[in-house]
Amino acid sequence: MERVASEAQVRVFIRDESDVAVARRRARELASQQGLSEVEAEALATAVTEIARNIVVHAGGGEILFERVVDAPRRGVVVIARDTGPGIPDVEQAMQDGFSTKRGLGFGLPGARRLVDKFEIESKAGAGTTVTLRKWAAAKSQ
Numbered sequence: 001m002e003r004v005a006s007e008a009q010v011r012v013f014i015r016d017e018s019d020v021a022v023a024r025r026r027a028r029e030l031a032s033q034q035g036l037s038e039v040e041a042e043a044l045a046t047a048v049t050e051i052a053r054n055i056v057v058h059a060g061g062g063e064i065l066f067e068r069v070v071d072a073p074r075r076g077v078v079v080i081a082r083d084t085g086p087g088i089p090d091v092e093q094a095m096q097d098g099f100s101t102k103r104g105l106g107f108g109l110p111g112a113r114r115l116v117d118k119f120e121i122e123s124k125a126g127a128g129t130t131v132t133l134r135k136w137a138a139a140k141s142q
């Protein structure tokens with residue numbers, strides 16, 4: 001059974017680009033504490049950066065929770081990013097390479113998905129967006 005060490009939960013409020021940098025740093029720190037390799041930690045940090053930046057650009061603000069996760073002997077990191085912004089009316093479309101409503105490259109969400117072991121997105125137009133990422137040490141899947 002998976003177990004989350006609650007004392008390890010960290011919350012970062014996301015409003016602007018400096019908060020994105022804080023979230024990136026937290027992701028890296030927790031990843032290395034959990035035994036992720038440099039490459040794995042960098043992958044998670046990059047995914048977190050994209051999701052955090054989306055909160056700034058598309059939702060105007062939100063928060064990101066970081067948790068350690070243990071499924072012995074595996075260790076990993078779970079990241080829950082949530083906002084109460086405008087939401088995404090068509091999540092499937094938003095997950096496609098190159099789709100952007102703001103003249104972005106449209107690679108943030110699909111890129112983030114490829115960098116982690118588990119990626120979930122829940123969004124409702126008018127109600128906000130929650131993205132959950134999980135990455136294990138040793139790059140095992142889900």
Ligand SMILES: Nc1ncnc2c1ncn2[C@@H]1O[C@H](COP(=O)(O)OP(=O)(O)OP(=O)(O)O)[C@@H](O)[C@H]1O
Nearest residue numbers: 054058059087094100101104105106107108109129
């Ligand atoms: N938190 C969010 N709230 C509302 N809409 C979002 C959110 N995150 C993503 N979106 C929507 O999904 C689309 C795709 O996101 P994605 O990150 O892939 O691309 P982008 O942010 O437009 O460009 P890029 O990330 O490449 O700079 C966005 O253009 C936006 O319409």
Ligand SMILES: [Mg+2]
Nearest residue numbers: 054104108109
């Ligand atoms: Mg983006």
